Amino acid sequence: MQRYVDWLNTKSPYVIENGPYKPASLAQKVTILKGFFKKLYEWQYITTPLHLGFQSTTLTEADRPNRDAGATHVKYLLELFEELGHIPMFTIIHVLTTTGIRNSEFCRLKVGDVAFDSINQCYYLNVIAKGSKLRQIPLRDKTLKSINLFRHARGLKPFLEMAKVDPNAPLFTTNTGGPFNSSYLAKYFHRQIAALPSDRRDEIREVFSYKEREDPLDESSPIINKEIKITPHLFRHAFAIISSQSNIELHKISQSLGHENIQTTKIYLEKVMAIESHAINSWDQNLFGDYI
Structure with a gap:
């Protein structure tokens, strides 16, 4: 081996x-x-x-791909695809970001996985996570609306109506009517972005670009432009980052993502937390006056 x-x-x-x-x-x-x-x-x-x-x-931190997408990045993509009338991409990004589910979990969703909680008076997803563990993920009203917009665009019945007929029918389908799989969904993202007008692709490159040393461990290496790769998994990281910036406790974020080990969640938030917890953010302005 x-x-x-x-x-x-x-x-x-x-x-x-x-x-x-x-x-x-x-x-x-x-x-x-x-x-x-x-x-x-x-x-x-x-x-x-x-x-x-x-x-x-x-x-090392330098070895890990940069998936630090926050609210600004996601809102840009949502506004772009909403403006273009690209309902499938808009919905997929919206659902992945507001639920934090994995690519594979998204692909396995059935219409019967959408349930109603009579106590909290809200809809939620029953998601089978890694290790066959069940997670129940609340669905906000606008996310529910996006799901039905997707189904309407695909010529499908609303999920509640379809659940009465066939609860095992896929919640999201490809344009041929079949369920997504993880590999296809990743390729779908790539194809839809590649098919955008060149000026829009340039905008995306600008929004998702960042500067980094060619060799992060070598202080003398040149600084170059790099891009954050837009994949379905990116929006799981965005869920974690937006949650952290909303002052939600790390333990709650980890539970919501279905991480068995909180250290995995810390890796998601490593750079964000390093900046947020830096001592400079807590300096007393009275000590350093106008120079802070």
Whole structure:
């Protein structure tokens, strides 16, 4: 398995064509393999704990892809697609951001997953998360409206009406009427943005660009423009960032996202929290006067 990991990052077809994997991508692949063999060992399919033999992968902050999208970024995209009348993209972004659900969770949603809470007098989603755990996620009125707009644009019945006929029907469908899957949804995002007029794509690049050193660990390396890649997962990070900036406790954000470990939530909010908690933000203006 160690030889396989070495091959994966040196001689695999992807690497030959595109060059080495980014550290975060390689770490993700190794983590999946370790998790798979750990489960095989726990379920006694194998008797040797192969997962312990994998080399550990340690990511620095510089290795992680930048997914720091906040309210300004999301509002820009929502306003853009609303203006263009692109209801599917508007709805998908709106739902992903206001629920914080994973790409895969979004794709699995059925019309019967929308339920009504008679105590709090609100609708919510029953979402089956990782490990087959059930999460119940409130749906705001405008999110509900967006869902039905999407269904109307696709020629589908409103979700409440459809739930009485077939509760297992997909809540969101592709333009051919089938359910989304994670890979297709990611490609759908890429295609819809690529199909925008060139001036709008330029605007998106400007809004989602940031400056960073070519080598973040080398103070002498040149500063270059980079872009935040717009993927479905980006809006899960946006949910965390907008929640943090709304002064919601870290524990509540972690619970809402369905993270088993609060450290995962901290990674989502690492840069934002570092800036928010910096000592300069609490300086007494009386001590430094007009120079702060």
